[in-house]
Amino acid sequence: MMMNMRHSERSLKRRTTLTLPAEALTQAERIARSRKVNLSTVVAEALSEGLMRHTAAERGEEVLNTYKMAFGGFSDEEMNVLDGIILEPESAR
Numbered sequence: 001m002m003m004n005m006r007h008s009e010r011s012l013k014r015r016t017t018l019t020l021p022a023e024a025l026t027q028a029e030r031i032a033r034s035r036k037v038n039l040s041t042v043v044a045e046a047l048s049e050g051l052m053r054h055t056a057a058e059r060g061e062e063v064l065n066t067y068k069m070a071f072g073g074f075s076d077e078e079m080n081v082l083d084g085i086i087l088e089p090e091s092a093r
Contacts, residue, residue, distance in 0.1 A: 018043070
């Protein structure tokens with residue numbers, strides 16, 4: 001049973017070679033030492049975090065484009081009505 005778990009854990013990881021800026025590598029090594037983890041852990045966490053931010057930014061762009069397509073044909077006045085903004089004083093209504 002233990003053998004199967006180790007095999008499945010290994011299959012979730014892949015080995016590769018990266019060329020990194022010297023300062024980024026130095027900083028990652030410093031973080032790894034201070035946290036007492038290996039360099040691969042620090043690089044994997046940083047990469048995962050960056051990819052999550054990238055995905056969130058892409059999703060935000062998709063939402064914005066959808067909004068523009070859905071409401072692009074409305075005038076400013078119509079958009080104010082849709083947004084629930086009333087620009088007239090109460091006495092004029």
